[in-house]
Amino acid sequence: MRIPSRNHCYRLMREMGMLEHIAAHSLMVCMVSLKLAEGIIGRGVPLSRALIRAGAILHDITKTRSFKTGEHHGDTGGVLLEELGFPEVGDIIRQHVRLEGVSSPDIITEAEIVHYADKRVLHDHVVGLDERMRYIIGRYARTEEHVRILTGIWNQTRTLEEKIFHHQAFGPEELASRISREEFAAEREILMEIFHGE
Template sequence: MTVPGIQQCTDLMARVQLPPHIQEHSLRVAQVSIFLGRHLNRNSVRLDLELLVAAALLHDIAKGICIDSGCSHAALGAEMLNDWGYPQLAPIVAEHVFISPAAVAAPINESIVVNYADKRVRHTDIVDLDCRFADLIRRYAKNQQHEQALHAKLELYRQLEQRLFEHVAIVPADLGKATQEDLSVGA
């Protein structure tokens, strides 16, 4: 299984002309993912940190394209990664936007960590779930039904957060320290 390294991920971002602000967001999501992943791996969870970093860096690879066209950036990103020969990244990218109750209850994996990390990063700021979802509601809720759906998703993410942090000796607020995190897997 070939996983792109950090430089390869950066090259792929350049290839699709991913806007700089989305690249910066993706870097921050990768920092949160590896920070949390390292803490989870010190306990009972076994994550592939190389896969985790690559998926986090590339989770929004199609966002620049879809901003203009209105397509699903998660679905298109997964398709692009499959086409480029990275099928192991595709499901993580495809699943990073939403979460189901079944996923919250499932074993912790790279997909869950990237999904959660993305919900903790607003632009390039590491924020709590309430702040992130307030931003999502403000930007994307087109009607009351959509706003209610986002509130329901927030509750699922709170449950996921509780599950994730049962396995580590840190609290959610500690994710602010992730800005100093080295993305190299050996670190």
């Protein structure tokens, strides 16, 4: 399995012209994903940190472009990473908006972790599922059908939350306090150097 390094991911974000606020969101999704993975791996569940990192950093890789094209950025981001030779990363990106289904209670996948983390991050802050859902529906739901689809995704995400936090030493309401804003700021500085350097 080929997985792009952190800096390779950052360069891809720059090459795709990702807006800085989307990059900051992606970075926070990565930090949340890795924090959740830490607890799960500590309980003996085999997960790839490198795959989670790449999938989380790149989950919105085509989102900036989608503002002009109207494309479904989960689908096109997945295709892009597959074409670049990273099909496992592409699979995570493809499922970050809508999972193919929550796996059995005994299995947690990298795609589920990134999907859940994305649903907990509003801009670059960790929030509860209800707050994030209100934002998503307010921003993206144009019809009653959109509301129905998004509500279904959120119901699935609540089930996923129970499964993920079964493996944590803390509850969902404590997640924000477990993420270091200092580490986020330091990593964002590295990201911005790559964005504006070279």
